[in-house]
Each structure stands twice: as C-alpha cells, then as structure tokens.
Amino acid sequence: MPIRCEIVSQDRMVFEGDADIVVLPGMEGEMGILPNHAPLLTTLNMGILKVRYKGEEQYFTISGGVAEVQPDIITVLANAAENVNEIDLARAEESRRRAEETLAKGPPPDTDTFLAMEAALRRSNLRLEAAHRYRRSHPRPGSSTEK
C-alpha cells in the first residue's frame, strides 16, 4: 500500500501523489519514510526530497520546513520547494553569481543582508547541484518512455 505524499510551499501546492518511499532531508540526516510509519514530526533542513513510486523517482529541493508523518500520509510544509525539473538553471546560475559577488565585496553593512545573501547563495547552490545531479539521469517525466 502506498503512502500519500503532499508537499506544500508557502505560495502553492508543489506535489500531491502516492509514494512507495519518501526520503526527507531531516535536521540530523536523511530519513526514509515507508508506508505505515509511526507518527512523526520533524523539522527539515535545506536539501533534496526524494519521492519514489513504482520505480519512478522525483526530486524536490526543499529549503527548510516541517514534515508531519502519519501512517498513511506525509505532509511537508516547506518554506520553499521546487521540483528539480522546474528549476530554471540560468536563473539559479545568475543568482549564485550575484550572491558570490556581493559576499566577495566584504562584509555587508548589516547582519540581515549578510544572512539573506548567504541564504540566497546556499539556495542557489542547492538548486544547481540538484539540477545537475538528478536531471541528466532522470529526464523530464513525459519526455521519454523509459521506466
């Protein structure tokens, strides 16, 4: 019996569907959740979330959040989430370059901008890494018939 998986970010529903296993980027390492898992609440790190169903895998970048596990459903409340296939590589590249430039100019005037820039850099690094790692070996769904 599959487990239901719902990923919502603050501005939309990112994914909703069944899964055989969901791998969450937990605070203290990755966690694989199978159907009929005991109820669990966990905070999520910035990282990659994996959903496997019938041999097909989908990947999502998650930048922090909370996940609630019930035996039949996983609810992921992400601060921001994106399907790896939806990542705009050019934009991620550009935003990484901008963040690196700003950081290279020395410490910004206040902590808030510094933290924001750092977070932006980490986010774009994550998106780039995810896209490079998972896109080639897993083409867009629908673009090929391989299983």
Next chain:
Amino acid sequence: MANAREVRLRIRSVKNISNVTRAMQAVSASKVRKSTEALIRTRPYATKAWQVLTHIAGQPGREQMHPLLVQRPSVNRVLVVLLTGDRGLAGAFSSNIVRFAAQKFDNYPVPVDYVAVGRKGRDLLFRRRKSVIAEFSNLPAAPSFGDVSAIGRIAVEEFLSGKVDEVYLLYTDYINMARQVPDMKKLLPLEVTNAEGRVQDFQAAHRGPAATYLYEPDEMAILDDLIPRFTSLQVYQAILESLASEHAARMVAMKNATDSASALADTLLLEYNKVRQQGITNEILDIVGGAEALGSS
C-alpha cells in the same frame, strides 16, 4: 442661467474625471483578480499547517506545551493588529475597518496597543489618539511572505515578553466582488482545540486515534519553528484578504463614480442644450424686434 461656455467647460471636466475613474476601475479589476489568485495559492499551506497544529494539540496532555498556546489567567493589555490600505479612493474601505475596531476596542476594559498596517489606518488611529506601537505602510502591491513576516514577529515578541496578554487581528474579509466584511481573529494565544470543530473533522477523515508523535530533533524545536511561523502565516493571509477587499472596494467605488459622472454629464448636456436654445431664441427675438423697429420707422 449659466452661459453656454461655462456649461460646456463643466461637461468637459466631468468627462475627463470619468475617464480617470474608468481607468482606475479597470486597474482595480485586474488587481482584484491577481490578489484573489494569490489568496487561493496560499490556502493549501495554511490548511495543512493548521492540520498539523490541531494534530499536535490533539495529543494527550499537551495543554502547557508551548508559551504561545497558553491562555494567561488575567489579561492586562491587548495588542490589535489593524489592516487597512495605503491609499484612498476606495469608498468606505478604510473607515469601515477602523470603525469596526473602534466598536470592539474603544471601551475595552484594559489598555489597547495598536499595530497599524497601511497608511490610512495609521492616520485614522493617530487622529483618534490611540497608542500605536508600530506601523507598516507602503507594502508592495503583491507582498511575499517575507515582506510581511515582520508584522507577525512583532506580535509574537510583544506577547512573549509579557507586554500584552492577547493579540487580535482586524482585517477585511474578502467574500466577493460586492461584499467585504470587517472581521476579527484572535492571533495569540493560539486557540487550537476549539477552532470551529476542525479537530473533529480531521480525526473523522483519518483512521483511528493518532498515536503519540515521535519528534525529531525534539518537540520544543518543532513547536518553536511552527507556531511563530503559523502566526505570521495568518497575518499574511489576512493581508491578502485585505488587499483583495481594498481593490474590490476601490473598483466598486470607481464604478459608482464613473456612473454618476456620466449621469452628471447627461444632465449637463441637457442644460447646455437648453442654454444654447435660449440663446438662439433671444437672438431671433432681437433680430425680429430690430427688424420690426426698422420697418415701423
């Protein structure tokens, strides 16, 4: 009776104004659409977050789990977050919500502090000599969660520091294009259990009573993360509601203005024709009179 030139000038200025109001009506119409879309997009997150919270609250022996969930025995001061618009020309939008706030809190038994969101609300509160501890104006047209999370944070900080014992959120609920209703929500302490029977709904939808949770890394860390965020989220949602309401109110106000401008233009046109006719009649009378005077001499 005014002369024809004056009436013609008035007709022209009325028509100019109606062009402006018609343009504003069109702009507001598209903004209403955009802001209701934003409203709908945030709903899944809000409902899911709420479910998780009710779940936690449904756990046995969890009444005293987090300071933001604890009802204080005596309330000595309350904080009101009042959402209004930055701009006028939206009919009674801002004054309605401020009047609503006055009804609820003007004769409140304990002192009330305000956080004003929107320039109109700030001005109206200052005029009524209320204690405004923070104000947020010039919000972006389509605020993101990050733009407004500071508002929720202030509420949480004021509450946690013990300065206020309850926090209320006053905003305008968007029902449809023609109806926007001022509404009040209790923001803090968060009342999870008695929220419109949603707990029961959830339990009915899921099999069996939920067993005790495992927490990772630990319970407090999760609640510390989730509850303030959820508070900010409620503020965010209310701001989106309020924005949609403001645009809808402005659209209706501008439509009324356009309609009455064209009614006024019609009346003025009638008057102009009368004046013009009168002028022609007078001229003819003059000519006839002159001709008669010439003929009889």
